């Protein structure tokens with residue numbers, strides 16, 4: 001037994017004592033070698049079929065260790081215990097090679113020499129495979145090297161195949177493509193909810209974008225995106241040769257996807273009307289995506305493929321857009337698979353009338369549902385976005401005669417001889433307060449508004465008449481009377497500053513004026529239009545800088561201004577020029593800042609952009625809620641200059657906590673306390689009316705404090721001590737009681753009698769006025785409550 005292969009291709013496996021070969025093994029190499037005449041005639045292998053796999057199991061026929069019952073060695077029954085050789089016989093060995101490679105990718109390597117002339121091939125496997133899939137007309141012969149009798153199993157396929165072609169798109173398509181198509185749903189939904197959550201929708205509305213145009217623009221935008229997305233989807237699918245797309249008629253595919261994306265947008269609008277938080281909406285959106293796909297897969301496999309299941313229930317399922325999508329894609333998949341196997345065309349227009357084809361019913365359902373959902377979404381949105389102003393039957397209210405305009409109401413009151421009475425507070429409170437303040441000029445605004453009410457004119461940009469806001473009781477908190485009857489008349493070119501402590505009701509007032517919330521009662525006329533009936537028209541001449549920056553994080557400053565400028569009907573060069581001037585006026589023009597995304601702006605930059613937005617497009621009335629919050633002194637000066645310039649020809653209402661800002665910008669100031677306007681006038685008037693005092697301060701040693709007090713009392717008997725600590729004493733002295741020269745003289749005398757380390761005489765400033773008015777009002781409120 002030398003193990004050498006002789007010229008006949010045989011190996012001696014047993015030698016006689018004389019050295020001759022007693023037994024040779026020619027193996028399977030015999031036919032690949034040129035055979036000498038002396039070579040023994042090889043024995044053909046004894047193949048016997050051991051395993052029969054029915055055709056029905058064509059795709060998934062499997063063998064396991066039990067399918068090799070004739071393996072002579074028990075140790076060979078389990079995977080990996082002994083090497084084996086597999087023989088293939090078929091139309092050609094390449095087929096066997098390709099097939100086997102597919103089955104045993106880890107263990108198989110087949111070379112050119114492995115293919116025999118008779119078309120068979122032999123491959124050595126390092127282990128017994130656990131399972132086998134037979135996919136060709138090959139005989140598979142399985143033998144263990146060295147075995148006396150080869151063992152084998154044979155599988156003969158019923159018909160010859162030249163190529164294994166599995167079109168995955170047709171098999172996986174329905175579920176996978178359902179998910180791909182539905183991916184747009186959460187995108188549209190979150191975009192819509194984001195605009196609502198960030199109050200960008202109301203911001204757009206405030207700048208003149210009505211509900212109708214908003215819906216139209218948004219709808220067309222999402223439709224364009226969806227159509228492009230679906231076109232790319234079908235084009236790419238076709239380009240890579242997915243039969244799902246290439247075999248079915250493109251016209252039907254276009255119609256199906258077009259109707260579906262419209263339905264999907266309508267559904268996103270509907271769901272967006274219900275949610276106001278982006279994160280919740282995104283979670284719901286993705287649950288709908290995956291749920292629709294998986295549930296659709298489960299239900300339709302179960303029901304559609306079961307002919308005994310009532311068809312009407314399938315149609316009920318299809319009323320849910322996600323399932324309708326699944327069903328349509330399922331039909332495309334069915335037609336593509338059939339066409340691929342039988343080598344014919346997929347779904348054609350004529351096939352729509354086939355009774356088992358659900359495409360037509362899906363198209364009809366989706367088409368009608370698209371319009372129904374759109375209508376319902378618009379209806380719900382009108383109710384939800386109105387903040388309670390519109391009830392479920394708002395369309396009936398609209399059809400009624402228009403409510404009488406403000407002017408008409410006044411004229412009719414005059415005709416009836418009734419006295420026009422403007423109620424500022426409940427009568428008892430009013431009397432009480434008049435008693436407390438005993439100053440009729442305390443309510444000049446009421447008189448002014450009364451006059452305007454009686455003699456309506458267009459000379460005022462804003463007229464507020466007894467505007468009240470009561471927030472309803474929520475979460476166990478009682479209702480809140482935030483604005484208690486506000487009266488204001490504001491002319492063009494005037495800047496009105498609202499001062500007041502936190503919670504005074506300033507933001508509530510502005511929110512009512514910009515239509516963010518509805519007033520509980522009262523009337524406001526802006527540019528001659530009644531807010532209750534003509535808010536949409538008022539929006540076109542209004543600019544708003546809200547307390548919080550309402551910006552799109554992904555848009556640049558310039559894009560924001562271009563967008564809002566367009567809403568204000570600016571076009572072409574006028575728009576470009578207005579945007580550039582606006583950017584310059586708030587110092588956002590230079591250094592590429594204008595083209596940075598607003599999300600990357602600092603707080604101060606966002607604030608300046610908000611102010612620029614409020615002023616673009618020449619609005620006649622501008623509301624600014626604490627515009628300079630968070631600005632550094634330089635930026636604040638820039639902003640002030642912008643507002644001063646913007647005052648020309650416009651009425652501006654501005655709330656602020658900065659007395660400096662109020663004095664710098666406002667022509668008139670109103671101090672608001674606990675929902676009431678406590679005083680109104682220009683800064684100097686207010687200081688004169690509520691100040692009227694000098695503040696005298698002196699620092700000496702502790703043992704001379706009495707002498708300082710005596711000196712001040714000598715100047716004015718009405719002087720009141722307001723502060724005393726460690727030798728520093730402060731007095732308020734009525735201005736009318738004292739001459740400044742006398743104060744200087746008294747101080748000089750005092751210096752000669754005791755040490756004076758420092759002294760000062762100051763006029764009252766706006767801050768003193770503010771504190772005084774607020775304290776007094778809160779004191780009165782406290783008494784009244």
Ligand SMILES: Nc1ncnc2c1ncn2[C@@H]1O[C@H](COP(=O)(O)OP(=O)(O)OP(=O)(O)O)[C@@H](O)[C@H]1O
Nearest residue numbers: 471472480482500501502503504505506507508509
């Ligand atoms: N949605 C609401 N529901 C109930 N109460 C509210 C609501 N919004 C505001 N309020 C209450 O109304 C009052 C006025 O609030 P508002 O925000 O108008 O005050 P403000 O003067 O703007 O305060 P700040 O200077 O702090 O901005 C406060 O007591 C506030 O708690």
